[in-house]
Amino acid sequence: MKVDQTVLAVDLGGTKILISEVQANGELLAPHKYRSDVTSQTTAYAGIVQAIEQFLMQAPDVKRIMAISVSAVGRINTASGEWYELDPERAVDIPLAQQLSDRFKLPVFAANDVYCATLAENMLGVGNVTNDFLYLNVGTGIAGRIVNNGQILNGSHFDAGEIGHMVVDYNSPVRCICGRRGCVEPLASGLGMSNRAQELMAQGQPTELTVDEHGRVPVPALFQGYEHQDLVAQTVVDQALRALAALIMNVVRVADPAAVILGGGVTTDGWLLHHLQPLLVEQTMRFVTVGIHNSQLDPNLIAIKGAALHGFQRMEMFDHESIS
Known part of the structure; x- marks a missing residue:
């Protein structure tokens, strides 16, 4: 060529x-x-x-x-x-x-x-270290792909990786667009966290959070509010972290990856990964030998x-x- x-x-x-x-x-x-x-x-x-x-x-x-x-x-x-x-x-x-x-x-x-992002990660990123990994994209929505022995699992109907619709909280009041309650996407995606924050704000819960010109509560503001002990931010972000941790551990048990790679706009500054790691149970993650990392590729x-x-x-x- x-x-x-x-x-x-x-x-x-x-x-x-x-x-x-x-x-x-x-x-x-x-x-x-x-x-x-x-x-x-x-x-x-x-x-x-x-x-x-x-x-x-x-x-x-x-x-x-x-x-x-x-x-x-x-x-x-x-x-x-x-x-x-x-x-x-x-x-x-x-x-x-x-x-x-x-x-x-x-x-x-x-x-x-997300298939394309996983392919790039496989050929230009962590795929140079291991042939088995989970790529998890956390952005406006949540999706991912499992790479097994160097091959991206695509599914019989090209619908594999829609892990944003995995239920992580059966008692959650948050209903997903798929019709079920407790899916990880409306709890932990950028759009989901914004929607959840606005629901709590509409209920009159005290907060310093505001809606931007796009009609959303920005994720960086939620993370900053969490650090400053804003009650709405703490509620939303705590739910998101626990939902993502449950999702990761569930998929790890199913796929046995050597690495978990986080991508997408919500993950870029490293804050999410830093706060996720203490919630990941060592016994569950013990075979993720390459570790859990943010993607080094430009999102x-x-x-x-x-x-x-x-x-x-x-x-x-x-x-x-x-x-x-």
């Missing part, structure tokens, strides 16, 4: 689309951001097409782009590139890779965003790098099949 060949990687987020040419070593070349609209898969797809068109108009050498690879939220068939759903309530089967390939006359691949770039790596992997498979 030529050194100057690149994959055009696309990372669809809730508010932006990040696009960059990426080399095989994971280096990004002139990334650009564009606005996204994830009201539906149809609007999201239209935004992806428009963003790619704008990027290609400015690209210095489109001939070196060998493929397009997309990272997006939702359930995606990593083999065919079919995008089954944004979430269970917004499910429209879109042949994402095929439609983009027809449009741009290039091979196109697609995968779930803003890990998914787009993983998307590119997915593209390079798939192109190598196609090259091998064409030779054989």
Whole structure:
């Protein structure tokens, strides 16, 4: 494979689309951001097409782009590139890779965003130390992937890793969007903690916390309030820490990973990990020999790098099949 060949990687987020040419070593070349609209898969797809068109108009050498690879939220068939759903309530089967390939006359691949982040971690991060780990993404939501013997477990319907919907508190008053009570995501994700704080604030509980211009209580403010003994912050963050600790220990018992890697925007400053570790029972964690660590990869770039790596992997498979 030529050194100057690149994959055009696309990372669809809730508010932006990040696009960059990426080399095989994971280096990004002139990334650009564009606005996204994830009201539906149809609007999201239209935004992806428009963003790619704008990027290609400015690209210095489109001939070196060998493929397009997309990272997006939702359930995606990593083999065919079919995008089954944004979430269970917004499910429209879109042949994402095929439609983009027809449009741009290039091979196109697609995968779930947390799958892509896990792939980047596997190839550029902790995967260089162990072949068995749990990648746990704690951001607006919570999801993860288990890597076993170097392979990412994807599930029979490409729905593996939705561990934000594992119940960790059967007595919790907090109802999840999935319909159950006590799922870890509404207790411990960035959005979940914000919602929980606002519920307590609406009940008149005294607090110094405020809602920002986006209508949320920022996670850093919650962590700071916890340290300053703000009662609302302490209630919300304590619930979140205990929920995450229970989740991690449950998955450790199921998967027996050598490492647990935390990623996502909630984990970036190390505060969460520092306060999680005392809640993890030594007997349960004794075989996590590499330890529990924050990802060393940039949380803003890990998914787009993983998307590119997915593209390079798939192109190598196609090259091998064409030779054989």
